[in-house]
Structures are given as structure tokens and as C-alpha cells.
Amino acid sequence: MTSAPLLFTVRRSQPELVPPAAPTPREVKLLSDIDDQEGLRFNIPMMFIYRHEPSMKEKDPVKVLRHALSQALVYYYPFAGRIREGAGRKLMVDCTGEGVMFVEAEADVTLDEFGDALHPPLPCFEELLYDVPGSELIIDRPIRLIQVTRLKCGSFILVVYLNHTMSDGAGLKLFMNAWAEMARGAHKPSIQPVWNREILMARDPPHITCNHHEYEQIFSSNTIKEEDTTTLVHQSFFFRTSDIVVLRLLVPFHLRHCTTFDLITSCFWCCRTKALQLEADDEIRMMCIVNARSRFNANNSPLVGYYGNCFAYPAAVTTAGKLCGNSLGYAVELVRKLKAEVTEEYMHSVADLMVIKERCLFTTIRSCVVSDVTRIKLREVDFGWGEAVYGGAAKSGAGPFPGAAYIIPHKNVEGEEGFILLVCLSFEAMKRFAKELDEMLGKQN
Template identity: 80%
Template sequence: MTSSSLMFTVRRCQPELVPPAAPTPREVKLLSDIDDQEGMRFNSPVIFIYRHKPSMVEKDPLKVLRHALSRTLVYYYPLAGRIREGAGRKLMVDCTGEGVMFIEAEADVTLDQFGDALHPPFPCFQQLLYDVPGSTQIIDRPIRQIQVTRLKCGGFIVAMNWNHTLGDAAGLRQFMTAWAEMARGAHRPSIQPVWNREILMARDPPRITCNHLEYKQIFSPNTIKEEDTASLVHRSFFFRASDIAALRLLVPFHLRQCTTFDLIASCFWCCRTKALQLEADKEVRMMCVVNARSRFNINNSPLVGYYGNCFAYPAAVTTAGKLCGNPFGYAVELVRKLKAEVTEEYMHSVADLMVIKERCLFTTVRSCVISDLTRARLSEVNFGWGEGVYGGVAKGGAGTFPGSTYIVPYKNINGEETLMLPICLPSEDMKRFAKELDEMLGNQNYPTPSAHNFAMSTL
């Protein structure tokens, strides 16, 4: 059975609310002005996959995880509440203690039957995370929706909608680690969560002090074809160490010390722009997500325990003609400069901009966004069954914006460490993207594993 033809049946119990295991404060907590911007108001599906472990045969992962979740929510009690919207579209958490949505399920499939398809796009993903009515909304709904699916082989899959207004990848990792620690018998999380959203509230009066090209609004009567989400397909591309080395050889000597992130982000930007066949004079943007935790000096300590959103995505801007017509080093030079733009002042300026411009959305026209999830190490989350076979995003694209992607660490079926780039594009553009990437890497047979060629309609 091939991954593209894999079909299986999932039997689900009725969704139920899992509340904190002990009483928690009944209060209302404001989200920061970074948290509640328009670009964060979506649920991001993430997935964690675990193999059978003989020493755990007496333990039911569904019961273990459910019990541990209720204990974890005592510490992360805002997640058991509900998001409300106040004046000026300000978001807040009503800490009601109602709980998160939890679904127990069983599937008539083994991990081995997935073959090398244990990465985005996942076959039958809609079976692994049930679409509870209203689950795409974030206001007055459970903040977390989790489905734990037991497999025939004894392994299991944890799929979850992560409400982005409550936290970023670092926050997700912190919560998942705490949940896993409780599942392994800990009495409390090793890192105590802190709210501290006031750190990233707008100043009084708000003032924009930095240049924010990522929020420059472009109004065009001719929206680009990539926004036709009905024709989107999902596909993952993989970068081996040899591929990174090939990209590094394409840049001039003074850029050879650039990071792997710089290379992959630039490669994605160039190949995607060429695939979209944009007119040469059209402005294009690459926005790079930068974790700003280390940019703050609060009591001489980083934001330890902070699980809210603490990042910005500064934009590199050029024209399609310049990006595609110049050597690869041109794009790398633009991308590598972005990270230095994010300072504590930059973050305050973004928060102020959100208030002044009514929580506007980032620029989506001819734009793309890339996040580095390698440091989140989500596959290392261990509930007692060992590290995951996979841990990370369930697909490319964030919310309703298809131009976003992530760099995810991935170990293939042969045990080879690679970096994965899940993306979504219209079908014909995806074919051109693959061709452009082939040529850039100098590998006409790329990608070699059959799973790399597996494309699926919008998940």
C-alpha cells in the first residue's frame, strides 16, 4: 500500500471538556498587543506521532494523557478558559476553568502502513483531528482542541489545534513539555509558566518608532492567483546536508558563513517567486519570524516561562525582477539583515502599531513568511513512550494565508537527518516550484523518495 492510497477508519468518542484538576483563579487576563493582532487569530494544527513501547504495554496513552492534561491545566489555567473580544477588538482570556476539548479515538491502521508519509501532508489528516463545529473560530470557543488516536500497533497520535493568540512555537514547546512531564509522573512543571503580557502592551501614548514594511498595506484590484485557495495542493520538500552545501556554494565568499535558515529562506523566496511568474516590476516580500525573547533585558533575565507570542516578522522587500534576475547571494543578503532589525524597541513599536492601526494584518499581497522550528525540537516531547517519530506542524500555510512555511527538523525512514519545508501552492505553480528547486540544487532527480511526490488537496 502506498502512502498516497492509504485509507483508514477512525472511531471517536464524543468530544468532552477536560477541566483543570484543581480549582483555579476566576479572572480575566488581557492578551498582549502582539498576541491579538489580526495575523495571530487562527488555530494552527500540530501533530505528534509515537511508536509502541513494550515497557508501556500496561498503560493506556489516552487515559495517561487525559489525566496529565487536567493536571497541567492547573498551571496553564488560562488555556482552560475562553477568549473574549472587548472594545477596540482587544482580546482577553476569561479564565472560566471550563476546560479544553478532548477527543479519544482509535484507528484501524499501524504506523508502518504510513510508510515514509509521517510528515505533512498527512494522509486522511481530517480523521486525526476531528473538525468540531466552530473549531475554526477563536472567540467564545475552547482554546485547545486535542484528539489522541490509539493505533493498531500500540502507537498513538496526538493532534491539536493550537490557538496562535495564546502563544508561539516556543510557548507551544513549553506547554507540551509540561504536559509530557506530568504524564511521566512529575508533580509540577520544571518551568513555571508566567503570564506577563503587560511586557508587550502598547505604550501610552503609542508611537511607531521603527520602519515596519511587513505591515505596509497594498491595495490592488488584481489579487494574485495564489490567493485562490480552492486549487491549493500541499507538499513537503526536504533539504539534506548535501543540499545545504550546494546552496552555500551559490553565494559569494563573504556570505559563506550565513546560517542554514538564511539559505533555505532565500531559496524558498526565489523559487516561489519564479513559480508564481510575477511581472518584473511587482514588489515582493519575504518576512522572517524572529523570536525576540533574547532581545529583552528584564531584571537581567530572558523571558523564562513566558508562553505568549514574542516574535516579529520584519520584511525584506524588492521587485520580482531583481530577485529573480540577480545571483542567489542577492536574496541571501536581504534575508540575513532582517534578524538584526528585531530589538526590544522594535517589539514595542509593533505593539504600538497594532493599537494605532487597529490590529491590522501583515501584508499578504506577493508576500511569504517563514518560521524556523528547529529550535522548538517538538519531536523530543516525551509522554513516557519515548521521543516522537514526528512532532510539528501538520501542513504548510498559516491560518488562511498560504504563503507561509516552516523549517522543520525531520528524520526520514532511513534515519537520515533532514530539514523539511511544507508549502502550499496552486497545482501548476507547485510543479514550477519543484522544477526551480531542482535546478537550484543541481539535482534533476530531486526529490528521490516517493513520499516527496505525494501531493494532497487542501487539508
């Protein structure tokens, strides 16, 4: 017998603009040619869940976070501005100091009522982030939309809408850390933010020097099954340590030192491809988000405190028949190889490609992309209430692209550390995906 879905009511105050706590420079700053590509022109909701902390009983999380936010914006003042679009679709930030959108809310529910699933997809998630009209747009709108929802038990849920043209996951973590430090009484961030977007501007003249399968524009008439977006559902799958051991035993001995990310990503790609029931000769792509900060010259100090987008999503290309007809090791080899492609030169080549190909979108047909947020450790963001119960993406899919998945570190209610895989598929494909995953992990009935 399945329990009834959790329903609760959220009461919100009127949205307000929170400006920087002190005067900030009035200027226009160009985004980089990595930042303003088509594939990043969307908002992505990030969620943080905090339990009641007895030592903070006299503190109101809404007031603490609102005040600290205004202080953090003094240092991250471009977030208080507005995105503008110039000639050639070039994006820039008009540092107006207007502020970010902030919503105070209360829910008539306790954290315990959510049960074991203190991670996405959360029941009534749409109630935890007020949908300000036009919030799906990024130009001439507040760059951040934030809702802090108090729960009856003293816990609270923070949802931050991230404008992806401004920051990647690592950049978000820098901002969140600074905000949290202010909430805990600091007067300035321990890591000073830097703009330096010129590092990832296209060269003059721009010239593409690497292969970029992720931006190849392909056409296909056989996309109906994959592109059925009318019944999309979001689901999370928890990988225990024992599950990772099972996957590791499925790959050849010489690959068993591969990362957990490689294993889960390869597993996801194989199960998803089977679930979509593609033709054997259909060309498919797996794109992995690769943080490129470490790929730059070690002496490149301008990247310390850099909160712009500094990643690529190189693509592995094969056919559905080859992927599904080989062992998991075949996918792992492809994933490992594509991650190694990202170098400083690769990043400059992407920036040049964006200018030459008019900021084109990555390939979406028979493609999926996996984002690894295990290393940025968003759960560690501490506003004074301790580590978050959950910190990471609020749902799978990225903007208009449902084929985006996330791998997020998570501790379940039993205290077991593992990884959540957030997936978005059509209802029928999701059922097939879950079955394929159980079979691969040896859990089939």
C-alpha cells in the same frame, strides 16, 4: 506505477471537556498587544507522532495524556478558559476553568502503513483532528482542541489545535514540556509558566519608532495567479545535509557562514517567486518569524516561562525581477538583514502600531512568511513513549494565509537528519516550484 493512496477509518468518542485537576483562579487576563493582532486570530494544528514503546505496553496513551493534561492545566489554567473580545477589539482570557476539548480516537491502521512519509501532508489528516463545529473560531470557544488517535500497532498520533493568540511556538513548547513532565510522573513543571503580558502592551501614548514593511497595506490588480486558492495543495520537501552543502556553495564566500534557515528560506523565496510567474517590477515581500525573547534585556527575568507571543515578522522588500535575476546570495543578504532588525524597541513599536492601526493584518499581497521551528525542538516532547517520530506543524499555510511555510527538523526513515520545508501553493504553481527547486539543487533530469 504509483501506489494507491492510504485510506483508513477513525472511530472517535464524543468530544469531552478536560478541566484543571484542581481549583484555579477565576479572573480575566488581558492578552498583549502582540497577541491579539489580526494575523494571529486563528487556530494552527500541531502534530506529534509516537511509535509503539514496549516498556509502555500496559499504559494507555489516551488515559495517560488526558490525566496529565488536567494536571498541567492547573499551572496553565488560562488555556482552560475562553477568549473574549472587548472595546477596540481588545482580546482577553476569561479564566472560567471550563477546560479544553479532548477527543479519544482509534484508527484501523499501523504506523508502518504510512510508509516513508511520517510527516505532513499525512493521508486522511482530517480524520486525525475532529472538526468540532465552529473550531475555526477563537472567541467564546475552547482554547485548545486535542485528539489522541491510537493506531493498531500501539503507536499513536497526537494533534493539538493551537489558538495562536495565546502562544507562539516557543510558548507551545513550554506547555507541551509541562504536559509531558506530568505524564512522566512530575508533580509540577520544571519551568513555571508566567503570564506577564503587560511586557508587550502598547506604551502610553503609543508611538511607532521603527519601519514595519510587514504591515504596509498595498493594493494590486495583478494578484489572480497568486491568489488562486481553489486548487491549493500542501507538500513537503526534505533537505538533506548534501542539499544544504549545494545551497551554501551558491552564495558568495562571505555569506557561507549563514544559517541553514537563511539558506532554505532564501531558496524557498526564489523558487516560489519564479513559480508564481510574477511581473519583473512587482514588489514582493519575505517575512521571517523571529523569536524576540533573546532580544530583550538579559536581566528581563519575566520572560523566563513566558508562553505568550514574543515574536515579530519583519519584511524584506524587493522586486520579482531583482530577486530572480540575482544569485541566491542576494536573497540571503536580505533575509539576514531583516532578522537583525528585531530588537526590544522593535517589539514595543509593533505593539504600539497594533493599537494605532487597529490590530491590522500583515501584508498578504505577493508576500510569504517562513516560520523556523528548528530551535524549539518539538520532536523532543516525551510523554513516556520517547522522542516523537515527527513534531511540528501539521500543514503549511497559517489560518487564512496560504503563503506561510515552515522549516522543521526531521529524521527520515533512513535515519538521516535533515529539514522539512512545508509549502502551500496552487496545484500548477506547486509543480513549477518543485521543478525550480530541483534545478537549484542540481537534481533536474
